[in-house]
Amino acid sequence: MAEQSSTGGPAASNEGPISRLIRAAEIDTRMLGMLAAMLVIWVGFDVISSILRPGGGGLFGGSFLTSRNLWILLVQTSVIAVMTTGMVLVIVLRQIDLSVGSMLSIVAVATGVLQVFDLGPLLGVGHPAIWIIAVVFAILLGAAIGAFNGILIAYGQIPSFIVTLGGLIAFSGAAFLIASGVTVAPMDKTFKLIGGNGPAASIGPLWSWALAAIACIGIGVAIVAGRRRRLKFSFKAKPVWAEVLSVVVGCAAVLGTTAVVNSYLYPPRVAERFALDNNIPIPPGVEDKSGLAICQAADKVVSCVDGLTFQTGYPIPVLIMLAVGLVMTFVARRTRFGRYIFATGGNPEAAELAGINTKRLTVTVFTLMGALVGISAIIASARLDAATTALGTLNELYVIAAAVIGGTSLAGGIGTIYGAILGALLMQSLQSGMALLNVDSAYTNIVVGIVLVLAVFVDQIYRRRVK
Amino acid sequence: MSTETVVADKGAPLVEMHDISIAFGGIKAVDHASIDLHPGEVVGLLGHNGAGKSTLIKVLSGAYKRDSGTIRIDGKDADISNPRDAKAFGIETIYQTLALADNVDATANLYLGRELRTRWGTLDDIAMEAECRKVMGRLNPNFRRFKEPVKSLSGGQRQSVAIARAIHFNARILIMDEPTAALGPQETAQVGELIKQLKAQGIGIFLISHDIHDVFDLADRLTVMKNGRVVGTAHVKDVTKDEVLGMIILGKVPPGATPGPGAIA
Ligand SMILES: Nc1ncnc2c1ncn2[C@@H]1O[C@H](COP(=O)(O)OP(=O)(O)O)[C@@H](O)[C@H]1O
């Protein structure tokens, strides 16, 4: 007990070993709860699918915990997750943005029209500048629409609920007009890679491991640097074992995820196409339908056990999601801007009295939200290889739900970026899992809705207890 | 004590608020009020609840924009239309409501709006916390809860955070709106000591208090308000506590005081 007294609070004396560990390592127990819920959902889907359809190759014999499904799950999560990181800040600021779905549609459609009908004919289809112009345009257009929302809210003093409800309705109408009612397709071939389709849209095993190594080193360096600084000011630091544990757990998560995305092999057809396109020789072999590799058997390419395989590694949209998550976490926690958002959300009058320009802050937050919608619009239209007016339909609700499931309080002032991303992953897990079990989407909606309400309910009980 | 006061009186006024009016809807919260403050002087502001004291000083702190009237700082017209302007003039305020950002910690509140940053432009939380520990160590030596949102602190602890914030940035003019409302007797005495120290450094202080004894102990002059109007202003040594009570309750101005627009004839 004696060695604990320096790290634990006043309650340290009557705690069990686990809560003592959690306290000493300063672990976010709420996040642990979410990870536990995720684990239950994942294992549950795998077990149920193994009963309904055995032989899926998953961890528990089902078809959910397979590298293929998890890889797709991450890609599917990226569109909502990117927007959710912005929605957290909007909600923390005691605002709401109901227009992100329609905004996604309008940005996707305008960007699609630009590259298909304007840039294509102007520069020649497939010109390498097209995707760059399209990406910049989408982000700027999103930011501009977001800024417009923000200005109406901050300077026009119209409640954000109303402004963005108007946007929800108006932007989808505008998107329809821009598209003139048709599906805009196909996207530029480089632009399309951002959606994660095809072998070239992933960075492959080598780069994936390299990134994982860099991330591991980064985690270590950040923790050591933080500790050094605390000690320099002779502050109490976490016990060494807790710091080591953080590095080990963080690194294990990174390496584990990397192993999963790397073990997803391209299906034989895609692999064959990729080998032919890139003049990669296909080794000879004997046909075996259960094999994941490809072999040259006489005059045709067949599935086999010992042959050519392609590990995919991290797909581009997932990398974008991770990068956005990192940048937004940095913005929220390490910058003045982020500090002001949280302070203002906690008490707007106090923030104003402290000299914070809360109007400008509001405009900036909505602009950032818009830029993130721009990024999501790029991913969504690239993934579909088309821009349609319906692309963002209902996205606002999923984005808000993900933020809330991830622990963002609608009362303002409370929320984390990683929580929101986990919230998006959790919701996508439910949707993908039920799709896997062939559950009718009507039931899926019912479940997702219930989970949202349940998450907030549990959260409130948890917060009351912590207080 | 008295020699200091004389010296202070001779200097140019630090603050002159002249003929200030502000109304909310139909209510004239402050009605043609004038008040001034010299360097190293403590001016007590007294009056019933709703007399307009907080509203008057919020005009000075930039929280409210006045409908009419002028504010001069160091004899020059001061354009104060928001809290940032006021801070630029060296005006710091402890609001009656404390005005703390409840969901962030004491350090973040201390530096809110004036964060220290590393050479990379990021928040220097460690340096800020180190400074916060120093300041709080002086004001409230038992304070330990640096990592918790101020929402979870006690009333007295919150009050010391608000006081720390007001004195930490070299204020020239300090506004204290009921600074001891949530404090126990010992902490109240500490704040009294603090006011004397700050005064000795030449800081001008507006002290709003409902405790007439506090004002007599600490203030050089006092101004009484009633229904948004100034009843009168007096040196504390020229009036008795009973006379001041008469000003507060009845609006009756004793011979030792200078009457204002709110005085009854
Ligand atoms: N923001 C506001 N909106 C409307 N009325 C206000 C506002 N602030 C103060 N008042 C009114 O102005 C009057 C003076 O209030 P206040 O300055 O708080 O008095 P004091 O601080 O002397 O108790 C009261 O009648 C109060 O109701």
Ligand SMILES: [Mg+2]
């Ligand atoms: Mg008051």
